[in-house]
Amino acid sequence: MRWQGRRGSRNIEDRRRMSGGRAGGIGIGGLLAILAIGYFLGVDVTPMLTGGPGIGTSGGGELTEADRRAGEFVSVTLADTEEIWAEIFSRELGQRYEPATLVLFKAATQSPCGGASGATGPFYCPLDRKAYLDTQFFTTLAQRLEAKGDFAAAYVVAHEIAHHVQNELGILGEANKIRQGSSEAQSNAISVRIELQADCLSGVWARHAGERFGSLEPGDIGEAMNAARQIGDDTLQRNAGRRPMPHTFTHGTSEQRQRWFAQGYESGSVAACDTFSANAL
Template identity: 50%
Template sequence: MKWEGNRESGNVEDRRGSGARLGGRSIGIGTIVIALLGSYFLGINPMTIIGLLSGGQVQTQQAPIQETPADDQMARFVRTVLADTEDTWGTIFRENGGTYQQPRLVLFTGRTPTACGTGDTAAGPFYCPGDQKIYIDLAFYQTMRERFQVASDFAQAYVIAHEVGHHVQHITGIMDKVDQVRRSGTEKQANAMSVRVELQADCFAGVWAHHADRARGILEQGDVESALKAASAIGDDALQKQSQGYVVPDSFTHGTSEQRVRWFKQGIESGDLNTCNTFAARTL
């Protein structure tokens, strides 16, 4: 992915350095992955799992930001990708007679306060509609490399673009309508609706990539394949097979690997928001 030298966004808050630590020790990636899986499939607070596995109590500790060269480059990458989404969605909204409200992105370590409650590294990157902010701990990209063998810049950009897709859903009113339906249905119905929300965000990420490449030529050989690999690796079925050896379709909240790949491809190939209406699709 070609990103060096492109515009960097000013909508980034750097809260790194005030994260969660256990008994004076840093939380390891392995612990975070286990806590994420426990939270994802069992509904257990990830910080509870981290505390049990580490034999200590979680404490929030303030410390000055100490960036390594790799951290600094990754922060620049995140700011550049966010800027690209701002430019792309700004153009798309203008062409459709609207104005794009840019989200903010928060870099943090461990835990951080959000309008949606305390944000945890263990939860992975997420979007909070309450404050219209995207939250990400850069350690997640290390997890992508080590656990999923996905390390390309474009695959990492896909993660940000997916969360920006949720922001688009929020400011266009899609999220509010979905929440109303989820509150009135069963858990199974709510999960099914969540799948459609996530797949549409995948499609929106593809729409961004389509237009960004046409405008600025950001894609290089192998980029699309790497993003598809990332989408496949984080499908509900793939994660459940990896963690428990079998799948429970009714518990899916993000979609299968095949579905996530299909909807990302739909967006990047068409570049048309109208093709991303997962809520009207008979089959996903």
């Protein structure tokens, strides 16, 4: 992905220098192992990262060169999403796009949707219209989940911003309202459709970003497709030593995530991403 030297976004809230919750002297190897356990099993391992219950504010200390580079990368990727979605909203939807803020943190921080930690993975909070990302997740993505490459990381950012797109369109609020009155299995099924639509919208962004900025390099789409495969519910459960249980899936299978990303990329259209009307995912 060609991103160096390009415009970054102003909608970054960098909490990585703030004092508070800490990783309690855990080495990088131990930290990655703990993060992987939490991500694979859906377990909140925040107490293991902070040394006690609850979640403090992020980070503390000086930013490393890797931290700075990750922050620059996220800023450029976010700027790309802002430009592309503003254009798509205007041309295809006849609406004005209001960009999200992306919060960068280390170890742990707070959000109106609850505590955020490296163990929870990146997420979007519709209550404050912000996406939350511990850039250490990129290391977890590459080393533990075997999804390497800068476009794999860009796919992660694009997916969270796609949830903001859903929120802007009123889709996320309506879907979550229906989930509240549903059984656990039904709620999970709706969650899968939300996540697969975000994958499709990520593909739409990738198509337009490549055309507008010339940012895609050979192999980039393959990196995103591999990332989608590695974070499918069935693959994560197998890698955690568990038998895949479809009724517990909340994001979709590896095959589904790849297929919907590809559909968005090939079509380049929001209209092609209606997972809620699809008879088969």
